[in-house]
Amino acid sequence: xxxxxxxxxxxxxxxxxxxxxxxxxxxxxxxxxxxxxxxxxxxxxxxxxxxxxxxxxxxxxxxxxxxxxxxxxxxxxxxxxxxxxxxxxxxxxxxxxxxxxxxxxxxxxxxxxxxxxxxxxxxxxxxxxx
Numbered sequence: 001x002x003x004x005x006x007x008x009x010x011x012x013x014x015x016x017x018x019x020x021x022x023x024x025x026x027x028x029x030x031x032x033x034x035x036x037x038x039x040x041x042x043x044x045x046x047x048x049x050x051x052x053x054x055x056x057x058x059x060x061x062x063x064x065x066x067x068x069x070x071x072x073x074x075x076x077x078x079x080x081x082x083x084x085x086x087x088x089x090x091x092x093x094x095x096x097x098x099x100x101x102x103x104x105x106x107x108x109x110x111x112x113x114x115x116x117x118x119x120x121x122x123x124x125x126x127x128x129x130x
Contacts, residue, residue: 018126019065021119024058028112028119031055048104055111059089062118069125082121089114 031051067086074080092114097107 019058019062019122021122024062024115024119027051027054027058028115031108031112048101048108052104052108052111055108055115056093058115059093059111059118062115062122063089066118066122066125069122078121078124082125085114085117085121089118 063086066082070079070082070086074083092107092110095107097103
């Protein structure tokens with residue numbers, strides 16, 4: 001009697017669902033709010049910690065997707081810009097904002113803006129979500 005052993009697929013062999021860009025954009029819009037002025041707080045400023053964690057999670061999911069779609073070496077201006085945006089997103093994730101509400105809101109908005117930019121690059125490099 002022969003026994004066959006199956007191995008789980010490697011990470012690159014697994015079918016992963018594409019990032020939910022629509023949800024990522026909704027989170028960014030909640031953070032930015034209708035008035036993106038420097039003195040205006042987003043609706044639900046009390047939920048800022050949740051928004052910040054959600055934005056960070058979205059960025060951590062989308063950064064490798066955009067980097068993979070762009071490839072290791074820029075072939076054109078579009079891929080160069082996408083990789084520059086990946087670097088900017090990584091830099092913004094590494095920043096710890098001051099503990100004041102205004103600084104935390106400003107930092108969350110920076111994360112939201114770079115998330116929107118990464119969503120744009122992802123859609124341009126991978127094609128729009130269907």
